[in-house]
Amino acid sequence: MTTISSMSAEQALRDRTGKKPKWDLERRQARFALLLLAPALLIILLFIGYPIVYSFLLTFSEFTVREVHWFTAGFSNYERVLNDRAFGTAFQFTLIYTVSYVPISIVLALLVGVLLQQIKIGTTFFRSLLFLPTVVPVTMGLLMFQWVLDPNNGIVNHLLANVFGLPGLARSWLADRDTVFGTLVAVTLWGFGPWILLLAGLLAIPKDYYEAARVDGAAHIQEFWFITLPQLRNTLMVVTTLQVIKALKIFVPIYVLTSGNPAGRTQSLYYLVFLKVNQGQNWYTYASTVGWVFTFIVIVITITTAFLFRMRRTA
Amino acid sequence: MMTRSLQLNWLPNASYDRRYQFALAIALSLLCFITVAPFVWVVLTSIKPNPEIYTTNLQILPQNPTLEHFQTIFEKGDKLPSYVVNTLIYAATTISVVVLFAAMAGYALGALAFRGAQLVVNFILSLLSIPWIILIVPILIFEFRIGIWNTRQGLILPYIALFLPVAIWIMRGTFMGMPKELGEAARIDGASEFRVFWRVYLPMAKGGVATVILLTFIDVWNEVLLAASLAINPQIANINTGLRILADEGQSFAFGMLSAAILIAMIPTLIVFVVLQRYYVRGISEGALAGF
Numbered sequence: 001m002t003t004i005s006s007m008s009a010e011q012a013l014r015d016r017t018g019k020k021p022k023w024d025l026e027r028r029q030a031r032f033a034l035l036l037l038a039p040a041l042l043i044i045l046l047f048i049g050y051p052i053v054y055s056f057l058l059t060f061s062e063f064t065v066r067e068v069h070w071f072t073a074g075f076s077n078y079e080r081v082l083n084d085r086a087f088g089t090a091f092q093f094t095l096i097y098t099v100s101y102v103p104i105s106i107v108l109a110l111l112v113g114v115l116l117q118q119i120k121i122g123t124t125f126f127r128s129l130l131f132l133p134t135v136v137p138v139t140m141g142l143l144m145f146q147w148v149l150d151p152n153n154g155i156v157n158h159l160l161a162n163v164f165g166l167p168g169l170a171r172s173w174l175a176d177r178d179t180v181f182g183t184l185v186a187v188t189l190w191g192f193g194p195w196i197l198l199l200a201g202l203l204a205i206p207k208d209y210y211e212a213a214r215v216d217g218a219a220h221i222q223e224f225w226f227i228t229l230p231q232l233r234n235t236l237m238v239v240t241t242l243q244v245i246k247a248l249k250i251f252v253p254i255y256v257l258t259s260g261n262p263a264g265r266t267q268s269l270y271y272l273v274f275l276k277v278n279q280g281q282n283w284y285t286y287a288s289t290v291g292w293v294f295t296f297i298v299i300v301i302t303i304t305t306a307f308l309f310r311m312r313r314t315a
Numbered sequence: 316m317m318t319r320s321l322q323l324n325w326l327p328n329a330s331y332d333r334r335y336q337f338a339l340a341i342a343l344s345l346l347c348f349i350t351v352a353p354f355v356w357v358v359l360t361s362i363k364p365n366p367e368i369y370t371t372n373l374q375i376l377p378q379n380p381t382l383e384h385f386q387t388i389f390e391k392g393d394k395l396p397s398y399v400v401n402t403l404i405y406a407a408t409t410i411s412v413v414v415l416f417a418a419m420a421g422y423a424l425g426a427l428a429f430r431g432a433q434l435v436v437n438f439i440l441s442l443l444s445i446p447w448i449i450l451i452v453p454i455l456i457f458e459f460r461i462g463i464w465n466t467r468q469g470l471i472l473p474y475i476a477l478f479l480p481v482a483i484w485i486m487r488g489t490f491m492g493m494p495k496e497l498g499e500a501a502r503i504d505g506a507s508e509f510r511v512f513w514r515v516y517l518p519m520a521k522g523g524v525a526t527v528i529l530l531t532f533i534d535v536w537n538e539v540l541l542a543a544s545l546a547i548n549p550q551i552a553n554i555n556t557g558l559r560i561l562a563d564e565g566q567s568f569a570f571g572m573l574s575a576a577i578l579i580a581m582i583p584t585l586i587v588f589v590v591l592q593r594y595y596v597r598g599i600s601e602g603a604l605a606g607f
Contacts, residue, residue: 025502030429032508037435040420040479047476048442051453058452066459112346119339126340129347132354134595135588138537139555140577143562147360147570148353155356158373190353192346200596220335249446252539256559270540273448277455277544284452291449298446 058288063281077289087290089264090272097268098247100185105193105243106236113198114224133191142256145187149173174257180266188253194239201235202228234309241305245298269294361385361574368571384575395576397550398557403583404467405553406535409474413482413531414524416475421486421523422512426498436487442480450477451544458545470546470553477541478534482527485598489523490516522594529591530598536584554580 059077062069081087116127133141149156157170173183209227218226251270254260260267260275267275273290276283360368361384363377388395423429424436454473458464463472498511506514535553542553549560558580562573588595 026428028508029427032512033423033427033429033432036419036423036427036512040416040483041435043416043472043476044439044442044479047454047473048445048450048480051450051457052445054453054456055449066456115339115343115346119336119343121336121340122343126343126347130343130350132350135584136354136577136581137554137584139539139558140580143558143573144353144357144577146562147573148356150570153369153373153570155373155375162373191350196596196599245444249448252537252555255539255543256555256562270446270448273451274540274544277451278547284456288449288452291446291452295446295449298444302444 055288056292058285059292061285063284066281073285077285078293081286081289081293084286086264086267086272087269087293090267090269090290093266094248094250094268094270096181097185097250098244100181101188101247101250102240102243104185105189106240108189109193109195109198109239110232110236112192112195113202114228116195116199117202117228118220130192130195134196138252139256141190142187142253145190146174146257149183149187151175175262177262177265180258180262184253184257184266187257188250194243197239197242198232198235201232201239205231237305237309241302241309244301244305248294248298248301357574357577360571361578363571365569365571368569384571385579387572388575388579394549394557394561395579398552398554399580399583401467401551401557402536402554405471405474406532406583408471409478409535410528410531412475413478414527417479417482417486417527418517418520418524419512420479420483421488422490422516422520424483425487425490426493426495426512426516439480439483443484447477447540451541454541455544465546465548465551467546467551470542470551473541473545474535474538478531482531485526485530486520486523489520493519522597525591526594526598529587529594532587533584533598 057070058068060071060073060075061077062072112130116123116130119126136144148154151157151170151172156173160170161167171179173179205228209231210223213223213227249270250268251274254266254268254271255274258266260271269290273287273294276287276290359375359377362380362382364379364381364383367374367378424432424439450473455464458469463469493516497515501511501515502508537555538553539555542556543559546552546556549557552560558573558576561576
């Protein structure tokens with residue numbers, strides 16, 4: 001049996017080195033590859049490719065009563081969106097939220113990451129507890145805060161009023177104009193941002209660097225400043241980009257907690273599109289246009305950070 | 316694994332190091348407390364009887380612990396279990412199709428040589444950063460026309476399409492890391508291309524498949540945007556839009572029951588995480604690219 005199989009192997013090998021069989025194999029592989037790709041590509045083209053093109057063309061068109069009038073609008077949709085107050089407010093909210101959330105989340109994640117990198121006792125215990133917010137589905141976590149922050153029976157107001165003796169501070173956190181923004185930022189920081197990704201980067205730093213520094217008598221602060229931070233720079237830049245994009249896309253916390261209120265102060269761009277889409281067909285071109293303006297913003301940010309990233313690396 | 320390698324660095328004689336470790340432990344305990352505290356509050360609420368929840372004389376610990384909220388959910392509140400079941404249906408169907416299609420496409424792009432492969436790879440990559448928000452209007456119009464809007468398949472089909480690019484990316488990486496010689500040897504032995512894929516390479520791709528399963532599960536379980544636009548019928552609502560409906564109904568759905576519901580809704584994720592935990596970091600570092 002062994003002789004037979006080795007003989008056929010030899011035969012096949014000779015066939016493969018010959019010109020025609022190799023070409024045959026390539027063609028066979030190409031055909032098989034196409035067959036394997038077909039189902040995935042088909043559904044992707046249908047539900048992503050076609051919608052992308054459609055919605056882009058829609059921003060230059062009019063849509064009335066289930067009827068598209070292609071290219072009848074010119075740039076008027078963009079004019080309408082850019083002059084709209086709701087868009088301005090949403091744009092401002094999204095920007096301010098991103099600028100507040102991203103730096104805090106990175107600093108907190110870095111803090112948690114470094115603490116977990118350095119600690120040698122109870123590592124699994126601390127990691128498991130800090131991992132909890134990742135396991136809790138996003139909506140559940142947010143509803144949890146709705147209950148914790150409930151104006152009448154929530155624990156936060158109870159502690160403020162009855163335990164710390166500060167009843168003046170108790171308020172309706174998510175309905176109050178002055179506190180709703182800070183509360184949203186704080187609630188979305190539950191879980192301390194992307195510390196898992198940073199910890200993965202931290203654990204990849206060679207141990208020898210720290211040992212060498214310790215032999216030289218470096219303090220922990222110096223270790224952090226001269227080893228950890230420079231070694232983590234690439235990870236930090238990637239994670240920051242991801243956080244910026246994530247923050248720009250803020251939607252679920254608003255959907256669950258505020259519905260864009262009080263008085264439309266917490267409408268993000270994502271939430272604005274969602275709102276308009278569900279207001280009916282008259283808003284379809286408006287919603288698509290806001291979506292595309294948002295996409296242009298994301299593209300510009302991605303390209304800029306990629307450019308900065310490359311510049312830093314070559315420098 | 317990690318703990319052991321860290322312990323090798325332990326210097327037993329340094330008392331300074333011991334004080335440093337103590338300080339670290341204090342800081343971490345504080346952070347853990349902040350993380351766990353709201354969760355503990357929900358657990359405590361779920362076992363408090365209503366008079367203890369709505370009171371001016373609030374006690375942190377339940378005085379008369381009860382399971383009535385859990386009972387109500389399963390006896391009268393037939394809604395919440397149906398939301399959980401809906402989401403499990405969405406997750407199971409999406410995952411099975413995504414795993415199969417992504418394994419096929421990932422194998423084609425990662426292990427087979429053919430002209431145009433790079434083009435397809437670039438196309439898939441460019442899809443990863445598309446904000447989903449621009450897709451909703453066309454998908455709505457499309458689904459109105461073919462009559463699947465507000466049905467289960469009307470939600471599952473976009474899910475499959477939207478979670479496929481990341482999955483293909485992960486599977487492609489998995490197959491690319493495998494030795495080419497295995498396939499060549501099998502081909503020399505006369506195995507068909509399909510057999511090489513199905514019998515030789517696919518069984519080795521378990522890690523990639525597990526990562527895709529975990530990632531797709533988390534994504535489906537957390538998805539709100541499409542579910543809130545494409546499946547607005549409460550009967551087919553997923554857990555997220557469903558709980559939002561229940562929370563909006565407010566009075567009929569009290570905080571005791573809401574807390575119990577949150578805990579119940581966590582169980583499936585918890586199970587999946589416990590089973591597939593070790594694929595998580597890989598999953599988020601590769602899946603983090605994906606748009607929502």
